[in-house]
Amino acid sequence: MEENYAEHAELFSSLANTQTPHTLFIGCSDSRVVPGLITSTKPGEMFVVRNIANIVPPYRVSDDFVATTAAIEYALYALGIKQIIVCGHSNCGGCAALFYDEAKLQKTPNVKKWINLMSGVKDQISKHCANDKAKREWLAERLNIVNSIRNLLTYPNVKEGYMAGEIKIFGWHYIIETGEIFNYDPHNDHFALLNKDYDYEKISHQLFD
Numbered sequence: 001m002e003e004n005y006a007e008h009a010e011l012f013s014s015l016a017n018t019q020t021p022h023t024l025f026i027g028c029s030d031s032r033v034v035p036g037l038i039t040s041t042k043p044g045e046m047f048v049v050r051n052i053a054n055i056v057p058p059y060r061v062s063d064d065f066v067a068t069t070a071a072i073e074y075a076l077y078a079l080g081i082k083q084i085i086v087c088g089h090s091n092c093g094g095c096a097a098l099f100y101d102e103a104k105l106q107k108t109p110n111v112k113k114w115i116n117l118m119s120g121v122k123d124q125i126s127k128h129c130a131n132d133k134a135k136r137e138w139l140a141e142r143l144n145i146v147n148s149i150r151n152l153l154t155y156p157n158v159k160e161g162y163m164a165g166e167i168k169i170f171g172w173h174y175i176i177e178t179g180e181i182f183n184y185d186p187h188n189d190h191f192a193l194l195n196k197d198y199d200y201e202k203i204s205h206q207l208f209d
C-alpha cells in the first residue's frame with residue numbers, strides 16, 4: 001500500500017482538492033470485478049458506482065435512501081460526466097438469483113427486492129430458455145446490461161444528450177476467466193468482442209482519449 005502511494009505521490013497530490021473523472025463506471029459489487037484493473041485507469045479517472053448485479057434503477061426523486069440513483073445523479077449533474085460504462089460480468093450471482101426459489105432469498109429480503117428491478121429481464125428469458133441454466137444466466141447478464149442502459153436514459157437530459165452524441169454510454173459484458181470484454185452494439189442489438197488482443201491499454205485509449 002505504501003509503495004503504491006509513493007509511486008503515485010504526484011498524482012495523489014494533484015487530486016488532493018478536486019476530482020474531474022472522465023467516466024462513470026457502473027459495475028457489480030462482485031469481488032472479481034475490479035474497475036481500475038479492467039480499464040487500466042488511475043485514481044481520479046473514474047467515478048465508480050457498484051451494486052448487486054450492476055443495476056441502474058429508473059430515475060425518480062424518492063423519500064427513500066436511494067444510493068445508486070444519488071451517485072449517478074451526482075456523477076451526471078454535479079461532476080458533469082459525459083461517458084458512462086455499465087459493466088456486467090460472467091457468473092454474476094445477482095443475475096443467477098433471479099431464478100432462485102423464494103426460500104433461498106428468505107434471509108436476504110433486500111436483495112430479493114433489489115433484483116425485482118430485473119423482473120422484465122426474467123420475463124424475456126422465460127419465453128426463450130427457461131430450462132437451460134447456463135444459457136439463461138448468460139442471457140440474464142446481457143439483457144440486464146441493456147435494461148440498465150435503458151433506465152439510464154430516464155435520467156433528466158440523458159436521452160437527449162445520448163441521441164445528440166454528447167453523452168456516450170457503453171454496455172460491457174466482462175468475462176472473468178479470460179478478461180474478454182463484449183461491448184453492446186445498440187444498432188445491431190448484439191455484443192461484440194472488444195479486446196481481441198487482450199490489450200487493456202489500447203482499449204482504454206480507444207475509449208477514453
Ligand SMILES: [Zn+2]
Nearest residue numbers: 028030092093
Ligand atoms: Zn455480479
